[in-house]
Structure formats: C-alpha cells, structure tokens
Amino acid sequence: MSTGLRAATRMALRDQRRRPLVSILIVLVPAYVILWSVAETKPTPRTIALPGGVWVTTTMRALHGPGMAELMVAFLAALLGVFVMRSALEGDRRLVLAGLPAHDAVLARITVLVAATVAAVLVSAGIMAMIFTPASWPPVIAALMLTGLIYGAIGALIGALLDKLAATYLILFLVMVDLGVVQSPMFHSVPVSAAWLLPGYPLDRLLYDGAFAHRFHATGALLLALGWLLAAALAVQVVLRRAVGLTTG
Amino acid sequence: MSAFVVTSGSYVREQLRAPLTLALLVAIPVFFVLIFASVLGEFSRALGGTLQARSATAISAGWAAALLSGTLAYFMVSSSRSADRRLALAGLGPVRVALSRIAAALALGAIVTIVAFLTLWVRSGIGHPWHGLVAIFAFAAIYIGIGAVVGALVSDPLGGSLLVLAVFSVDAFSGPQMSSAASGIGTYLPTYHAANLLIAAGVGDRSPLVDWRGVALIALGALGVALAAFWLSARVRSPR
Numbered sequence: 001m002s003t004g005l006r007a008a009t010r011m012a013l014r015d016q017r018r019r020p021l022v023s024i025l026i027v028l029v030p031a032y033v034i035l036w037s038v039a040e041t042k043p044t045p046r047t048i049a050l051p052g053g054v055w056v057t058t059t060m061r062a063l064h065g066p067g068m069a070e071l072m073v074a075f076l077a078a079l080l081g082v083f084v085m086r087s088a089l090e091g092d093r094r095l096v097l098a099g100l101p102a103h104d105a106v107l108a109r110i111t112v113l114v115a116a117t118v119a120a121v122l123v124s125a126g127i128m129a130m131i132f133t134p135a136s137w138p139p140v141i142a143a144l145m146l147t148g149l150i151y152g153a154i155g156a157l158i159g160a161l162l163d164k165l166a167a168t169y170l171i172l173f174l175v176m177v178d179l180g181v182v183q184s185p186m187f188h189s190v191p192v193s194a195a196w197l198l199p200g201y202p203l204d205r206l207l208y209d210g211a212f213a214h215r216f217h218a219t220g221a222l223l224l225a226l227g228w229l230l231a232a233a234l235a236v237q238v239v240l241r242r243a244v245g246l247t248t249g
Numbered sequence: 250m251s252a253f254v255v256t257s258g259s260y261v262r263e264q265l266r267a268p269l270t271l272a273l274l275v276a277i278p279v280f281f282v283l284i285f286a287s288v289l290g291e292f293s294r295a296l297g298g299t300l301q302a303r304s305a306t307a308i309s310a311g312w313a314a315a316l317l318s319g320t321l322a323y324f325m326v327s328s329s330r331s332a333d334r335r336l337a338l339a340g341l342g343p344v345r346v347a348l349s350r351i352a353a354a355l356a357l358g359a360i361v362t363i364v365a366f367l368t369l370w371v372r373s374g375i376g377h378p379w380h381g382l383v384a385i386f387a388f389a390a391i392y393i394g395i396g397a398v399v400g401a402l403v404s405d406p407l408g409g410s411l412l413v414l415a416v417f418s419v420d421a422f423s424g425p426q427m428s429s430a431a432s433g434i435g436t437y438l439p440t441y442h443a444a445n446l447l448i449a450a451g452v453g454d455r456s457p458l459v460d461w462r463g464v465a466l467i468a469l470g471a472l473g474v475a476l477a478a479f480w481l482s483a484r485v486r487s488p489r
Binding site for chain 2: 019021022025026028029032033036037040041042044060064075076079080082083086162163164165166168169170172173176177181184186187
C-alpha cells in the first residue's frame with residue numbers, strides 16, 4: 001500500500017468517524033426496525049418457494065427477520081454510497097490536483113464504502129441473530145454482504161449522477177420497492193415474473209435459501225448476484241475516476 | 250412583486266433546478282400509492298393491525314407525502330445555512346427568509362400532495378375527497394416540521410437523512426393502524442390523527458372532531474417548529 005493510499009484511506013475513515021450520529025444510527029435504526037417488526041408480526045403460516053423448486057412452510061414472523069435485516073443493510077449501504085460519492089465529488093478532485101494519485105483517491109473511497117458496509121452487515125446480522133436462527137448462516141451472510149455491496153455501489157452511482165435530494169429520493173424508493181415489496185416472500189410466495197430485472201432478485205433468493213433450507217440450492221442466484229456486483233463495481237470505479245478528474249475528455 | 254414572493258419562488262426553483270427532482274416528486278407518490286396499495290393491507294394484517302385494503306391504499310398516499318416532504322425540508326435547512334445568512338444580512342432579515350423557506354417547502358409539499366391525492370382518487374376512489382386532501386397535506390406539513398428540525402440540528406447529510414428515515418419508520422409502522430401492540434404509545438405519534446382522518450376519508454366515514462383538532466394542532470405546531478428551525482439557520486450570529 002502506497003503512502004498516499006494509506007493517508008487517503010486514513011483521512012476518509014477519519015472523515016466518517018467525525019460523524020458520531022451516523023455510527024449511532026447505523027446501530028439504532030436496524031435494532032429498532034428489526035426487533036420491533038419481528039416482535040409485532042403474527043406467526044401466521046406461510047408457504048414460499050425457495051430456489052431449486054423447494055417449498056417450505058414457515059411463518060410471516062420468521063420471514064420478517066431476515067427480510068428486515070436485508071432491507072436495513074440496503075438502506076444504510078445505499079445512503080452511505082450516495083454520500084461517500086458526494087464527498088469524493090467535493091474534495092477528491094482537489095487532492096488529485098494537489099498530487100495524490102487518482103487511483104489512490106478512488107481506492108480510499110471504495111475502502112470506506114466497503115468498511116461501512118461490513119459494519120452495517122455485522123450490526124444487522126447480529127440483531128437478526130437475537131430473534132431468528134437461519135438454517136445455514138453462510139448463504140445468509142453472503143446475501144447480506146452482497147446486498148450491502150451492490151446497493152452501496154448503486155447508491156454511489158446515483159450519488160454521482162443526481163443531486164443529494166434526488167439521489168436520496170431515488171434510493172429510498174428503489175430499496176423499498178425492490179426489497180420491500182417486489183421480492184418479499186411475505187407478499188409473493190413465488191417471485192413475480194419481472195422480479196429478476198431488479199438487483200434484489202438474486203439477493204433474496206440467496207437470503208431465503210440460507211434462512212430456511214439446510215442444503216444449498218442457490219448457486220444460480222449467487223452467480224447472478226456476483227454478476228450484479230461486478231457490473232456495479234466497475235461502473236463505480238469508472239464514475240469515481242471521472243469524478244476525481246482522471247478522464248481523457 | 251414583493252421580496253417574499255421572489256425569494257420563495259427562487260427557493261422552489263433551487264430545489265427543482267434538476268429536472269429529475271421534479272420528475273421524482275411526481276413519479277414517486279404515483280408509484281408509492283400504486284405499488285404499496287397492493288401490499289399494505291396484507292402487511293398490516295401480518296402485524297396484527299386493522300387496515301383493510303382500501304384504507305391501506307389511502308394511507309400510502311399520506312406516507313408518500315410525509316417521506317418526500319420530510320427529506321425535502323431536511324435538505325432545505327441543512328444545505329442552505331450560509332446562503333440564507335447572507336440573504337438575511339443583505340436586508341431580507343431572518344424572519345422573511347424563514348417565511349420564504351416555509352412557503353417554498355409548502356408549495357413543494359402541495360405538489361406531492363396533489364399527485365398522491367389524484368393517484369389515490371383514480372386508484373381506489375375517495376369517499377370524502379376534501380377530507381382526504383387535507384389529511385395528505387397534513388402529513389406533508391407535519392414532516393416539513395420534522396425535516397426542518399433535523400436539518401437545524403444535524404448538518405451531516407447522511408446522519409440527517411438517516412434520522413428522518415428513522416422517525417418515519419417509527420411513526421409509520423408503530424401506529425395503531427399498523428400494529429396491535431402499539432395502540433397506547435401509537436396514539437402519540439405525529440401522524441396518528443392525520444392517518445385516522447385519511448383512512449376515514451378513504452372509506453367515506455365521518456371523522457370525529459378530536460382527529461380534526463389533533464391534525465390542526467400538530468400540523469400548525471410542526472410548521473411553527475419548522476419556522477423556528479429556518480429562522481435559526483438564517484439568523485446572523487454576532488461576532489464574539
């Protein structure tokens with residue numbers, strides 16, 4: 001790691017630490033939403049389709065825990081993506097002009113985004129573990145991590161293209177519609193026909209497979225989610241490099 | 250034309266200078282009502298709430314107005330401090346700056362309200378349209394107050410937008426309409442009376458006076474608080 005990259009990463013992380021309210025909210029908001037929503041949900045029986053043609057009968061309450069954990073990770077990561085990108089747009093171009101290599105500036109911002117996403121995933125998974133034990137943890141953690149990274153990247157892209165008000169509106173709406181309604185097995189026993197068009201489709205298939213199936217059936221979903229992540233990460237890298245002034249145009 | 254009207258108009262244009270923001274202010278309430286209407290009834294039943302399908306459609310219009318107006322008011326306050334102080338120093342004064350901000354926020358809240366109202370009307374009909382319109386606008390006004398207070402206290406946009414979202418989550422999903430357990434505490438939530446009014450309007454029931462009084466008190470109180478928040482942001486601190 002170069003000295004420039006180390007310094008830029010340290011400064012970017014310090015920039016985040018200067019905002020204690022964000023750290024508090026990253027814990028309190030998921031804690032309230034996940035614990036309250038599960039406590040309030042009735043244990044009404046619900047049969048849903050999992051990947052691989054497996055059907056499982058569970059309850060609305062059991063479905064709500066992983067669903068809300070995923071929703072919280074997506075909200076937090078996407079908003080973090082928006083504002084990390086906006087910080088980059090405001091400050092990093094000057095750093096690059098002052099001599100910091102552009103790829104160091106980009107890597108530092110991506111490091112912050114990934115670190116914040118890991119924190120959001122750990123918090124949400126930890127809170128979920130207090131009220132729900134999935135059949136298999138690794139797919140659940142993978143789904144939450146991929147949710148954070150993909151939505152963090154989407155947030156960063158939206159943050160680069162729109163002003164902060166429009167970006168916030170779009171993030172709130174996209175996450176609620178994708179993960180809150182279209183993909184949720186609380187409302188659709190089988191994913192709706194156009195669900196695969198949204199990034200939440202493979203994430204939810206992976207999440208609920210891990211939550212309720214003892215054998216892994218979600219290889220296709222995992223690969224599709226990794227494809228989304230790769231595409232989103234490449235797009236973020238290109239946009240960030242443009243944002244800090246490393247363009248030929 | 251008075252400075253107040255010019256400044257209010259400028260504040261509205263400031264928020265809408267990106268065409269996509271206007272498009273989202275119109276599109277989100279439409280989609281919110283159409284998409285959430287189909288699932289909120291089921292969601293309420295899962296939580297032990299009492300919302301029936303038509304009531305759920307109605308309340309989704311109020312939530313759209315609340316969330317969009319709260320976020321808007323937050324960014325209006327948090328991102329305009331230095332500009333507003335200069336305007337106040339240049340002769341407009343903090344009170345007129347604050348009034349202009351409130352007028353602009355209410356104008357944008359009215360756009361969201363009208364879009365949500367019309368979508369609701371077309372989607373499922375409204376038994377008492379005027380009551381419904383007042384109730385949706387009350388959601389917007391209450392959240393303009395909440396967003397402005399958060400904007401006055403929290404300058405970091407990530408922390409502020411998360412806080413507005415946190416307040417909205419508690420308010421929307423802990424109310425007695427959405428859950429069985431929160432009927433005591435839920436009646437103290439900011440949009441409790443507005444939600445009662447909107448649900449009654451949706452199905453064509455008369456609303457009790459207590460809900461009208463409650464909505465008037467809370468909405469006017471929220472706007473008063475928002476005015477104070479805008480005034481605090483525009484106030485010029487004397488040098489020490």
